[in-house]
Amino acid sequence: xxxxxxxxxxxxxxxxxxxxxxxxxxxxxxxxxxxxxxxxxxxxxxxxxxxxxxxxxxxxxxxxxxxxxxxxxxxxxxxxxxxxxxxxxxxxxxxxxxxxxxxxxxxxxxxxxxxxxxxxxxxxxxxxxxxxxxxxxxxxxxxxxxxxxxxxxxxxxxxxxxxxxxxxxxxxxxxxxxxxxxxxxxxxxxxxxxxxxxxxxxxxxxxxxxxxxxxxxxxxxxxxxxxxxxxxxxxxxxxxxxx
Numbered sequence: 442x443x444x445x446x447x448x449x450x451x452x453x454x455x456x457x458x459x460x461x462x463x464x465x466x467x468x469x470x471x472x473x474x475x476x477x478x479x480x481x482x483x484x485x486x487x488x489x490x491x492x493x494x495x496x497x498x499x500x501x502x503x504x505x506x507x508x509x510x511x512x513x514x515x516x517x518x519x520x521x522x523x524x525x526x527x528x529x530x531x532x533x534x535x536x537x538x539x540x541x542x543x544x545x546x547x548x549x550x551x552x553x554x555x556x557x558x559x560x561x562x563x564x565x566x567x568x569x570x571x572x573x574x575x576x577x578x579x580x581x582x583x584x585x586x587x588x589x590x591x592x593x594x595x596x597x598x599x600x601x602x603x604x605x606x607x608x609x610x611x612x613x614x615x616x617x618x619x620x621x622x623x624x625x626x627x628x629x630x631x632x633x634x635x636x637x638x639x640x641x642x643x644x645x646x647x648x649x650x651x652x653x654x655x656x657x658x659x660x661x662x663x664x665x666x667x668x669x670x671x672x673x674x675x676x677x678x679x680x681x682x683x684x
Contacts, residue, residue: 444491446507449530451523457507458500458527461487466535466560467496468680469528471551473542473568475601477506481668482541482565482676489677496534500527513589513602516610521550528555535560537683539676542568542638542665549616549646552623559625561683565676566631566665568638569646570618572611576603584608595636596666617645626654628679632663632672 448455459478468490470483477483478499490497502520503510524547528536537560540548545567552559568575580590580603587605594601627650631643640659647655658679663672 444487449527451503451526454503454523455509456500456503456523456527458498458531459487460499460531461491461495461497463490463494463496465496466537466683467498467532468537468539469498469500469524469532469551471500471524471538471540471544471547472502472505473544475505475512476541476544477501479506480541482673485673485677486539486680489680493681496532498528498531500524513604514606515604516607517547517550517614518610521547521554524551525554534558537561537563537680539563539565539680540567541565543571545569546571546611546614546616549621549623550614552625553621559623561625562623562627563676563679563683564627564629564631564643564646565667566635566638567629567643567646569642570615571638571642572608573615574639574642576608581608617642617649619649620651621646621649622651624652626683627652627656628682629655629657630660630667630672630675630679631657632660632665632667634662635665637665 444459446457501508504512504515538548545564546569584605590603591600629643631640
């Protein structure tokens with residue numbers, strides 16, 4: 442990525458982002474939990490947009506990557522508002538949201554805020570409601586008591602914390618229990634060997650969306666990250682279909 446990191450203010454926090462001007466609809470990537478805009482999927486998407494002359498926006502949520510803040514203070518509400526504010530400040534036309542894992546949950550929340558500006562959604566192992574189905578009863582009780590739950594991280598040496606602030610806020614944003622009033626085209630990509638987010642979550646999401654144009658693609662041999670060359674190529678082809 443050649444475009445430098447820029448910063449914007451959000452409630453007193455400096456939020457890092459990269460922006461590529463170009464034709465629309467603009468592509469906005471929303472990273473997963475404890476992830477940032479330097480990941481392989483975000484980088485590949487940004488470079489592809491630059492090569493195609495497509496408008497693109499990447500960002501780091503507060504407490505993540507290059508952005509200011511404490512990760513322990515992060516929440517879906519805070520990160521949604523940061524994304525919506527940054528989109529409003531940088532992009533004038535329609536938007537395609539691409540969300541990875543937790544970013545797929547944020548994709549829905551941001552989409553509900555953007556409403557008619559949405560040109561499409563692309564979920565990569567989207568994980569709406571993982572605060573509900575992703576934790577045991579014992580873990581939920583600890584989080585409800587304002588404790589932090591720490592789990593092994595299969596993707597790095599540092600353990601993965603879930604802070605009570607994040608979990609309790611996330612419980613208020615569960616979407617799979619009713620209709621999700623988004624009517625734009627939606628494409629959901631999910632690895633069949635995903636050990637973190639069951640592929641059934643994408644099927645439940647497809648059923649909950651009110652859009653009549655929803656497609657779920659299951660990738661044989663694909664894990665949660667979907668970062669193999671073939672997975673990235675599928676992602677780029679999928680985004681390219683929104684033109």
